[in-house]
Each structure stands twice: as C-alpha cells, then as structure tokens.
Amino acid sequence: MEFFILFIIFQFVSQSCARLYLDDFPNLYPFDRDLHERVLDKEMCQRQLYHMIFEDTGILTQFVDAGARTPKGLLKGNLRDMGNYHQCLSIRQDALDMTFEGKYCLINVPFNQEFDIPSLEWPIFNVNTIKVDGYLELLEQNELKYSQLRNALSIRPDILDSTSRLGNDNTTIIRNLGLKFAICIPKVCTTHEAINSIINVTSNGFVYEDDMCRLPNDRHWVAGDYVAIVLFSIIGFMILVSTSYDLYHLFYLKRSSKRMHPLRLFSAYSNLADLLRCSDKPGSLECLDGIRAIAMIWVVLGHTFFILLYVTANILDIAEWYQKVVSISVTGAFLTVDTFFMLSGLLIVYISYVKFTPKSLLMNLHKFYLGRLLRMFPLLAAVILFEVSLFNRISDGGFWYLAAENVHKCRAFWWTTLLYIQNFVNPQEACLAVTWYLAIDVQLHIISPLVLFWLLRGSKRSSWSALIIGLTVSLLVATLYIFLTDTANNYYTLYYFNVLTRSPPFFVGMIVGYILRIYRNKKVQMSRLLAAFLTLISIGMTHLMLYLNFLISQFDWDNQTATNFINAFSRTIWAASVGWIIFVCVKGYGGPINWFLCLQIWKIPAKVSYGMYLVHYSMMFAFYSSAVEPVYFTVTSVLFRFVAFLSLTIILAILVTALIDNPIAMLLKSLMDIKPPQEKPLTKDSREISDGQTNTPSLASRGCNVCQAFEPNENENGEKNNEKSK
Numbered sequence: 001m002e003f004f005i006l007f008i009i010f011q012f013v014s015q016s017c018a019r020l021y022l023d024d025f026p027n028l029y030p031f032d033r034d035l036h037e038r039v040l041d042k043e044m045c046q047r048q049l050y051h052m053i054f055e056d057t058g059i060l061t062q063f064v065d066a067g068a069r070t071p072k073g074l075l076k077g078n079l080r081d082m083g084n085y086h087q088c089l090s091i092r093q094d095a096l097d098m099t100f101e102g103k104y105c106l107i108n109v110p111f112n113q114e115f116d117i118p119s120l121e122w123p124i125f126n127v128n129t130i131k132v133d134g135y136l137e138l139l140e141q142n143e144l145k146y147s148q149l150r151n152a153l154s155i156r157p158d159i160l161d162s163t164s165r166l167g168n169d170n171t172t173i174i175r176n177l178g179l180k181f182a183i184c185i186p187k188v189c190t191t192h193e194a195i196n197s198i199i200n201v202t203s204n205g206f207v208y209e210d211d212m213c214r215l216p217n218d219r220h221w222v223a224g225d226y227v228a229i230v231l232f233s234i235i236g237f238m239i240l241v242s243t244s245y246d247l248y249h250l251f252y253l254k255r256s257s258k259r260m261h262p263l264r265l266f267s268a269y270s271n272l273a274d275l276l277r278c279s280d281k282p283g284s285l286e287c288l289d290g291i292r293a294i295a296m297i298w299v300v301l302g303h304t305f306f307i308l309l310y311v312t313a314n315i316l317d318i319a320e321w322y323q324k325v326v327s328i329s330v331t332g333a334f335l336t337v338d339t340f341f342m343l344s345g346l347l348i349v350y351i352s353y354v355k356f357t358p359k360s361l362l363m364n365l366h367k368f369y370l371g372r373l374l375r376m377f378p379l380l381a382a383v384i385l386f387e388v389s390l391f392n393r394i395s396d397g398g399f400w401y402l403a404a405e406n407v408h409k410c411r412a413f414w415w416t417t418l419l420y421i422q423n424f425v426n427p428q429e430a431c432l433a434v435t436w437y438l439a440i441d442v443q444l445h446i447i448s449p450l451v452l453f454w455l456l457r458g459s460k461r462s463s464w465s466a467l468i469i470g471l472t473v474s475l476l477v478a479t480l481y482i483f484l485t486d487t488a489n490n491y492y493t494l495y496y497f498n499v500l501t502r503s504p505p506f507f508v509g510m511i512v513g514y515i516l517r518i519y520r521n522k523k524v525q526m527s528r529l530l531a532a533f534l535t536l537i538s539i540g541m542t543h544l545m546l547y548l549n550f551l552i553s554q555f556d557w558d559n560q561t562a563t564n565f566i567n568a569f570s571r572t573i574w575a576a577s578v579g580w581i582i583f584v585c586v587k588g589y590g591g592p593i594n595w596f597l598c599l600q601i602w603k604i605p606a607k608v609s610y611g612m613y614l615v616h617y618s619m620m621f622a623f624y625s626s627a628v629e630p631v632y633f634t635v636t637s638v639l640f641r642f643v644a645f646l647s648l649t650i651i652l653a654i655l656v657t658a659l660i661d662n663p664i665a666m667l668l669k670s671l672m673d674i675k676p677p678q679e680k681p682l683t684k685d686s687r688e689i690s691d692g693q694t695n696t697p698s699l700a701s702r703g704c705n706v707c708q709a710f711e712p713n714e715n716e717n718g719e720k721n722n723e724k725s726k
Helices: 002-014 033-038 042-055 057-065 085-089 133-140 143-153 191-196 223-252 268-276 287-308 315-322 325-331 333-355 358-363 365-388 400-418 433-447 449-456 460-484 487-496 504-518 528-552 560-586 592-597 600-607 609-625 635-672
Strands: 092-095 098-110 178-186 209-214
Touching: 042 057, 042 098, 042 178, 042 191, 057 092, 057 098, 057 178, 085 098, 085 178, 098 191, 178 191, 209 400, 223 268, 223 365, 223 635, 268 600, 268 635, 287 325, 287 333, 287 560, 287 592, 287 600, 287 609, 287 635, 315 325, 325 333, 325 528, 333 433, 333 449, 333 504, 333 528, 333 560, 358 365, 358 449, 365 400, 365 433, 365 609, 365 635, 400 433, 400 609, 433 609, 449 460, 449 504, 460 504, 460 560, 487 560, 504 560, 528 560, 560 592, 600 609, 600 635, 609 635
Parallel strands: none
Antiparallel strands: 092 098, 098 178, 098 209
16 A cells, blocks of 8 residues: 555656756767758759759749748648658759759748838838738637647647747737748758849748758667667567468478477468467457457547647638537547556456465566567567667658657657656657556556465455455545546646556556456356346446547536546446446356457457557558648548558568567566466365456466457456467
C-alpha cells in the first residue's frame, strides 16, 4: 500500500515537473539546415532576380506558376495554398552563366495588414482603398465553429495552422489568424530578398513570417539511417537464410526440422503459415478475439478522421459534422482504447493465477517485469528505428514537414518511448504518438503485483478485498485529480495520457479476470432471460457512455462539473459493460453476440493487433503528408481511405509480426526459459477458491509466459498465437 501511495504522489508531482520539448534538440532536425545556409548567395540572388524580371520572363513564369494562389474555400476554413511542391523543386534551367533552381518555401501572412502605399494621382485604382473588413466579417460568422472545434477536440494549435502570434491580441480570433502561402523562389535567395524584389516590404509595411523552406535532397543522412540499414539488412539476411533452409528441408528433403531450430527461427514461410493458421484451442476465451479486433479497427477509423484535420481544406465542415450524432461512430474511438486496458487487467489475472503462487511471484518479480518489457521491445524498437531513419525518405510532398516533425520527435525522444515514460517527460511530443497507451499499460503492469499477491493466496476474502480496494482507490484518485486539475485546458497531457485517470478500467479487468478464473470449470446457473436482460443493459450502457462523451464535446456544452463526472466514471462503466459481455459469452449465455465475436474473420486482426497499433498511425501520416494540396473532407471519401488504411495496416502488421516480432520473441523466450513453478496439490486452505479447481494443465504445459499476457496480438492463454502447442 505504501508503494501505491508513493506511486500516486509521484503522478501528481510529475505534472508540475519540467518537461522536455522538441525545441531543445535543434541539431536533430530532419532537414539539412546547413545545406539551406550554404546555397544562399546574395549577389547571385540579385542577378537571378534581375534576369528573371527584366530579361527572361519565361523563367519567372515557371517560378510564379509553381507558387501560391488565393486559398480555395476561405469561408470553409481553408487558410492555406500549398502551391505545387514537386513542380517547384524540379525547376532547373541554365541561362548565361547561372543555374536557376527552385526552392519551396512556406510563409505565414496575417490578415491584419496596414499597407503604407502613396496615393496615386489617378482615382481609377488605389491599393489603399482596398478594404478587407467586409470579408473578415464573413469569416467571423464562422469564428465560433473554428475556435470551439479546437477546444472540443483538444487539438494542438498547429493543426489549425494558426498564426495568431502575428496578430493584435485585442482583435478577434479570425483577425488573428493568417494565411499560409507556398512560394517558389530561386534557391540562392531568401524569402525576404525574393518578395522584396516585387514588394518593398520595409517601406510598404507588408508583414509576413517565414515558416520553412525545402530544397531537393535536403534530407541529410544521419547515424540512425546507417544503423537502420545495417540492422534491417541483417534481419533480411537472416530471413533469407532461414527461409531457404526451411524450404530446402520441407520440399527437397521432404522432412520437417524442429520448430525452434536456430536456422529455421526466422523462416518467413513457417512464421507466416503459423500466423495465418486459425485454430481454436481448448479452454481459450474465443470472444476476446472479436473484441480485440473490433477495438483495433475502431482505433484505425478514429485516427483516419483525426489525422485528416492536419491537412483538411474545409475544417469548418468537419466542425459542423462533428456536432452531429452520427460522429459518435468516430469520436467513440477515444473511448474504445479503454477496452485494451480492461483486457490487460483481465489477462494478467487469468494467466498469473495458474502460473504463480504468492511466493513464486515475489521471488520472480524481476522476471515478471523484465519479461513484459522484453516481450514488447522487439517490434517497438524496430518501428522506432524505422521512424528515426528511413521513414523520412519513403515519400515527400508539400505537407511532408508534418511527417518530418514525427521523425524529429523520435530522434529526440526515442529513449523515453523505450523506457515507457513519455507520458511524463514529453507527453505532447512523444515518439510514435500512439505509444502513450503502451506506457500506461506498462506502468499499470508494474503496480499489478500489489493486487495479484492477494489473489494468489487463494482466500476469497483477501482476493475480493484487494480487488475492491484497488478499484476504489483508482476511482477515488482519478476523480479527485480530475476535479482538482484544470484538465480542460490541457486535456491530453493532464487527462488522456495520465495513468491516474486511465487506471480504473485496468482494475475492472482484473475483477473480470478473477471471476472468469474461479468459474473456469464451473457452470453458472442463470436464466437466459436474465442474462439477455443484463446484456442489453450492458450494451445500453456502452451506448450511453458514447453519447455522454459526445455530449460534453459539443460546442455549446458549458457544464464543467458534469464533464468532470463523466470523465471520471464513463471509462469505468464502459469497461464493466464490456467485461459483462465477455463473461456471458465465455459462460455460454452470449447467444448471437458470442457467435459474432467468435467469427473466424476476427482471428487474424486479433493476432496482429499489436503490430497494427504500432504501424497504422505512421502510415496514415506518411500518406497525408505526401499531399500536394489541402484535402477536402467528405464522409464518403474518408471511409474509402479508412478501408485502404485498414487493409494496408493488416498486411504490414502481418509482415512485421511474422518476420520480426514472433521470431525475436521466441528467441528471447528460449533465452529466458521461465518455467512455471511446481505447485503442491491444492487443499481447502491453499489456493482453492469457490469451485475447487486445480492448476490447469492445459495452460501450464504450454509454457505460457505472463509477460505475454498484455500484448494486443496474443490470446488469453498468454502464449503467442502462432506458436505451436508443445
């Protein structure tokens, strides 16, 4: 209990501690800033500008044509025009003794401009008579949507591309916003030199701010690139040798070598065959496959819509759609992640109850923790290594600075992700944004023995006391934290990524796992009418929680007390409702729900859900960052992209799971060689609970490792899904 109290105190203190930010690591920037400095030549710039403007307008036309226009859809919230990225960087033309090459730059131009242009003698056209107030009034009609969309979704300011720092603090939000323009200029020039050749910036009072510039081949090679090439080449070579050895024995010699033979461990043929083989194992909780797969697919759907916000051309249409009830199908993805926390708690109890005794748990606590960390490490490390290196080279486009920012985060903070402390140290700038879930899951795993120890003692009173105290304390601490902290102004850092506020579903899962374990071989006496009624209530509660979370995100919602209550208890109720559905399905009262969750179609996504979780977000960012212009939002178009993203995510997850995750996991398992403890026959006062069941041979004989219990891609028996029964 003292450890748990210290853990809570540490959580509160960590919120006020200094954090690391991306600006602290400028030397890890993914674009070569030195190259951009080296190509600048003021004298050559003046010569090229003069030649283009006064002697060869054909070259000037190429630069102008690749530059920006007035953004299309300003009244829909599109405040940027990205020009033509690839056309600009492809400009290369020789004239006289000069070589004209394009440089693509983004500038931010605030709406508030005070031009100081002398009045012309003739009254036909005077720049000073141009008034933008009427146009701004049209924009301000949508100001409420624009500003409240950010608050409702808790979006970082960079998604909306605000340039409010350039505006007057006394003006309205829309007047503080600016336009983002792409301009194409000679690479030897700065934006100031190029713009000043057309507009006398200093004398006319034109205000703008440089955002970024891109050059051809400006993604320089770093140490991470070479490390990635070497390591991935070694893995590829091992896969090639192992697969060749495997195929030689299977098809030429007509005999099968041992499964764990070192030369067959990385065989693509056998690993893929094992992974894609769907077989139901005795005593398995089959319905978990459906729940795990559906939850993962829902996460992919939510992120498909969410990431679009970075590049959308009609943000105000999204704001309007976001207020419709139908958007629950997307916003609910933020709630379904708690399903994974509940499953983690369920599986750790369901597996540990057979694998450990109280004494063996304490004596092997270091293996309990180390096994968990090592089990998650291979695939996570491989994805991070790819992110810091080769990911920056797989594509390019006008929005590639978004993907490059993720590369920058991983180069700076890869270590916090591997240590699972990113939700404390750098929550808003984590390497692989989705790994906040892994961090919280590991942190909950660390404190789980405080409850597990009492469950393993076998006493019903001590078991239920530990479970109830754990759930009560987690709920109490989460509720107090939410009410005492202004989470509304920093939702993700203070609430969404916080282990205190996300822990209750984990303890709910432990309760469900304990109930399933004590009733494992015992039939539950319950009328089907009562089971159906309670199941309908559970389904109704999940829908109610979805609706309440939708309600508090509405633009006109203004009840912080109700918001705090919903944030404090909705995720717990969600987890309990899902837990009941699992219970009735396992005990034979699920009916059509159990049939649906046990369909074979869910088996593969469930097996590779951990890989899906790690690769899907980066893949989406790579796609949207490759766009050359803002993407127009329609529900239909996003759903088409979702189907494409989901299909590609499953394919990539199968490959990385079969070729990297499973082989290395089996190698680590053979090295650790953790064997289940030998237990004495159970007696009344030992570990017998309510049904008097003994240690289950089917689990112990399979050598299942508790460190595997939490992976989204593993089954409820704690073993790798593609591993053959020993």
